[in-house]
Every structure is written in C-alpha cells, then in structure tokens.
Amino acid sequence: MKPGHFIAIFGGAVAGSEAAQELSKQGIHTVVFEQNALPYGKLESGLPKWHDKLRDRQENMINEKLKQPLVRFIPNIRLGHDVELNDIINEWKFSAVLIATGAWKDRPLPVPDIEKYLNKNFYYQNGFVQWFNGNHDPQYKGSPMEVSDNAIIIGGGLASLDVAKIVMIETVLKALKERGIDENLLNLEKKGIARILESHNLSLEKLGLKGCTLYTRHEIRDMPLNVIPEDATPEEVEKNLSGREKILGKIQDKFLFNIKPAMQATKIIEENNTLKGLIFQHVDYADGRYKLIEGTDEHVYSPMIISAIGSIPAKIPGLPMKDEIYDVENTDTGRIKGYDNVYAMGNAVTGRGNIRQSQYHSRQVSENIVDQYLAWQDEDYEEIFSTAQDRVDQRLEAIGERLKRLPPLTGEQIREIDDRIKRLQQSVGYDGDYDKWIAEHLPPRIEDSLEH
Numbered sequence: 143m144k145p146g147h148f149i150a151i152f153g154g155a156v157a158g159s160e161a162a163q164e165l166s167k168q169g170i171h172t173v174v175f176e177q178n179a180l181p182y183g184k185l186e187s188g189l190p191k192w193h194d195k196l197r198d199r200q201e202n203m204i205n206e207k208l209k210q211p212l213v214r215f216i217p218n219i220r221l222g223h224d225v226e227l228n229d230i231i232n233e234w235k236f237s238a239v240l241i242a243t244g245a246w247k248d249r250p251l252p253v254p255d256i257e258k259y260l261n262k263n264f265y266y267q268n269g270f271v272q273w274f275n276g277n278h279d280p281q282y283k284g285s286p287m288e289v290s291d292n293a294i295i296i297g298g299g300l301a302s303l304d305v306a307k308i309v310m311i312e313t314v315l316k317a318l319k320e321r322g323i324d325e326n327l328l329n330l331e332k333k334g335i336a337r338i339l340e341s342h343n344l345s346l347e348k349l350g351l352k353g354c355t356l357y358t359r360h361e362i363r364d365m366p367l368n369v370i371p372e373d374a375t376p377e378e379v380e381k382n383l384s385g386r387e388k389i390l391g392k393i394q395d396k397f398l399f400n401i402k403p404a405m406q407a408t409k410i411i412e413e414n415n416t417l418k419g420l421i422f423q424h425v426d427y428a429d430g431r432y433k434l435i436e437g438t439d440e441h442v443y444s445p446m447i448i449s450a451i452g453s454i455p456a457k458i459p460g461l462p463m464k465d466e467i468y469d470v471e472n473t474d475t476g477r478i479k480g481y482d483n484v485y486a487m488g489n490a491v492t493g494r495g496n497i498r499q500s501q502y503h504s505r506q507v508s509e510n511i512v513d514q515y516l517a518w519q520d521e522d523y524e525e526i527f528s529t530a531q532d533r534v535d536q537r538l539e540a541i542g543e544r545l546k547r548l549p550p551l552t553g554e555q556i557r558e559i560d561d562r563i564k565r566l567q568q569s570v571g572y573d574g575d576y577d578k579w580i581a582e583h584l585p586p587r588i589e590d591s592l593e594h
C-alpha cells in the first residue's frame with residue numbers, strides 16, 4: 143500500500159459520513175466506527191417518523207458517502223465502551239481522530255427528585271421520540287409506553303414542539319379507536335388533528351380530551367419561530383416578533399395543544415411515592431437571565447411529564463468536557479483540549495466557525511447544543527442538515543492544513559490498521575457488504591403499512 147493518512151471517525155451520521163466522503167476525495171483512508179447497527183443518528187431516532195421522505199433522502203446520502211473509496215465502516219462499536227480513545231490513539235496510530243458522535247443525551251431537568259420517576263411517568267424527549275419512531279414495529283425492543291392525555295411537556299424549541307405533536311397524535315388516535323374510528327397517523331399529521339376531527343364531527347372536548355400543554359420559559363415572542371435578520375430596522379424587528387404569535391397560533395390550531403409561556407418547573411408534586419405533577423413558577427427574563435417571580439406558584443397535576451429541554455453530548459472517557467460539551471481548544475478545527483490530533487465536529491461540539499454565506503440565508507442556525515430550531519417543515523430540517531454538512535467541510539479544511547504538516551503513515555502501518563479493522567468487523571458479524579448490512583438492519587417503516 144502507498145503511504146498516506148488514515149483517519150478514525152466516530153459516529154457515522156450527518157457529520158461523520160460527510161467527513162468520510164470529503165477525506166476520501168482527498169485520497170485519505172478513513173474508518174467510521176458507529177455505535178449502532180445503522181449509521182443514521184438523529185435521522186432515525188430524533189426526526190419524527192412522519193418525515194419519511196426527508197429521512198430516506200438524507201439516509202441515502204449517508205449511504206452514498208459511506209460507500210466512497212477508502213471509506214471503511216464498522217457498525218455496533220461504541221467509543222468508550224467497545225474501544226477506548228487511549229488505544230485508538232496509542233495502539234492503532236491513526237493520523238487523526240474525529241469525534242462526530244452527536245448530542246443524544248438529554249439535558250437533565252433541573253427539578254429536584256424528578257429522576258426518581260424516570261420512565262415511570264416522567265420521560266425525556268430522546269427516549270420518547272425513539273419509542274414513537276419504533277412503536278409500530280412488532281419486534282420493537284424498547285419498553286412499551288402509555289401516552290396520556292393532559293400531559294405536561296417542558297421545552298420551547300424544536301424537539302418540544304415535535305413531542306407535543308406526537309402526544310396529541312397518539313392520544314387522539316387512541317380516543318378515535320375507542321369509538322371504532324381507525325384513523326391513519328400519517329394523515330392526521332399531514333392534514334392536522336383539527337381537520338380530521340371535524341370530518342368526523344368531533345372535537346377534543348367531545349372525545350373527552352384536554353390536550354397536552356407545553357410549558358416554556360420563553361415568552362411566545364422570544365420563541366425561535368422565525369429569524370430576525372441582523373440588519374433589521376426596529377420596525378422590522380417588531381413585525382417579526384409579533385409574527386411569532388401568529389405562526390405558533392397556526393400550529394396550535396392544527397394540532398390543538400396548549401402553551402403556557404414564561405413558566406418554569408421548580409418542584410415535583412408527590413403523593414404516596416407517585417409523581418402527580420409539578421409546581422411551576424412564573425419567570426421574568428431580565429439582564430440575560432430568567433428570574434423566578436416570588437409568590438407565583440401554580441400546582442399542575444398531570445399523569446405524564448416529558449422533558450424536552452435539549453440534547454447534549456454524552457461523556458466519553460478520555461474526552462474533556464467544558465460545561466455540557468467537549469472542551470475544544472481551537473474553534474476552527476474543533477481540536478479537543480489536551481490532544482494534538484483529536485477533533486470534534488457536528489452536534490458533538492459547539493463553536494462559531496465560518497458558516498458559508500450561501501448556507502446562512504433565511505434561517506439563522508445557532509451552533510449551540512440546544513434544540514432551539516423551530517424546523518416545522520421538511521425544508522427547514524433539510525437546511526439544518528446541509529448547514530451541518532457545511533460546517534464539517536469548513537472544519538476539515540482547517541484540519542487538512544494541520545495534516546499537511548504531519549508525515550504520512552507508511553504502507554505497512556496502513557495495512558496494520560486495515561487488518562485490525564477487518565478483525566473488528568468480523569467480531570460484529572459485518573462482512574463488508576454495506577448494502578446487505580443496511581437492508582438486513584433497516585426497521586419496518588410505518589408508511590409501508592399505512593395507506594396515505
């Protein structure tokens with residue numbers, strides 16, 4: 143084999159696959175280690191299943207990228223569990239290591255003792271959406287979940303609105319079924335709950351439902367429902383802010399959930415070792431902080447509580463963290479503190495970077511690891527994904543500059559890494575036929591079993 147560079151990439155989704163393809167174009171060998179059987183990350187487990195066409199388009203793009211020359215793939219291998227960063231650096235001797243492991247751990251809800259009830263009647267968004275995406279599959283291995291009416295959802299960004307929609311769709315479908323009406327989930331999402339109920343001469347009230355309520359610290363005007371251009375005049379700013387109430391009103395009219403703005407959960411309500419609800423306090427936003435207003439306690443009783451306040455990267459042994467994210471020394475390359483050749487990209491890291499102007503148009507994409515986009519349509523998501531890819535490309539350009547200064551690995555070193563990869567692939571039962579592996583592991587799709 144010819145001398146060259148060999149780079150390890152952890153995480154095979156939007157960021158990891160983009161990095162693999164770009165490096166392949168530069169003649170650099172890569173191996174993508176993915177903790178799951180499928181390398182699709184948030185597309186499979188975070189994007190609600192009604193975005194079927196968008197998901198398929200994006201997943202096909204990942205497939206194409208991972209099938210490029212010089213790209214190897216190893217499924218079911220998790221960094222920090224099946225392989226250690228230390229060994230990857232010191233024993234495998236890659237030219238560089240890229241961490242593209244995303245942000246799939248839920249940010250803990252800061253309410254004392256709430257975790258006692260985790261997965262009893264308190265849930266986090268990631269597990270909840272995963273359940274929703276998989277629950278039509280008879281082979282689904284996760285715990286069953288009972289979605290209740292009058293649920294409390296805590297959040298205010300993209301993920302919390304998706305959760306509110308899921309809760310409404312699930313409770314309405316169940317109530318309709320109890321009346322002998324078999325409605326279709328995808329129709330309900332497309333046409334909206336209000337329209338479907340009307341067609342049956344029904345309403346939430348007639349079904350005996352209250353609907354779920356989204357509690358958010360934001361005022362509606364502060365929810366990221368549209369983007370205010372940086373050079374907006376005061377009149378334009380005001381127009382955009384008041385437009386947010388209209389946008390949200392339309393979404394609520396369609397899906398019939400309730401919203402309580404400017405409220406923060408502070409305590410649990412417990413009776414006989416059962417979680418009965420939450421105490422909320424009103425908040426005021428001043429000097430860049432949310433402040434609780436004394437004497438505004440509200441006791442809210444509910445059978446189900448879901449927290450959707452954002453996702454953060456999971457801790458990986460050996461990777462330093464600063465606050466909630468990996469500690470990065472250089473924001474251009476995403477180089478991780480304390481390492482010469484370990485870089486983070488995608489949702490695993492924050493940093494302003496230079497998003498190309500062409501990608502940075504109508505919708506401003508914040509780089510913070512908080513789910514603060516309001517991507518309601520496929521196009522919004524599509525833009526987020528392409529911006530994420532663009533950020534990876536930018537970072538790779540900067541990493542490329544550093545690689546040029548490193549001596550390439552010898553042909554013998556490349557072969558040694560290749561041998562290790564083959565052994566690891568064998569150990570997980572992957573024979574190198576990517577398409578066959580994907581076909582064997584793709585779960586059943588709801589759209590194949592429903593008429594819509």
Ligand SMILES: Cc1cc2nc3c(=O)[nH]c(=O)nc-3n(C[C@H](O)[C@H](O)[C@H](O)COP(=O)(O)OP(=O)(O)OC[C@H]3O[C@@H](n4cnc5c(N)ncnc54)[C@H](O)[C@@H]3O)c2cc1C
Pocket residue numbers: 152153154155156157158175176177178180181182183184185188189190219220221222242243244245246300301304453458487488489490508509510511512513514526527530
């Ligand atoms: C509900 C939702 C919320 C979103 N929120 C945000 C947001 O807050 N910020 C943002 O920038 N974009 C967000 N997006 C947009 C989009 O998810 C990202 O831009 C893009 O998907 C990120 O891709 P990624 O590859 O970085 O992460 P992911 O899609 O999360 O992929 C990470 C991959 O790494 C794998 N992995 C994780 N840990 C390990 C490990 N230890 N070893 C090996 N493999 C591992 C995972 O299995 C997964 O395949 C969101 C999208 C959705 C659907």
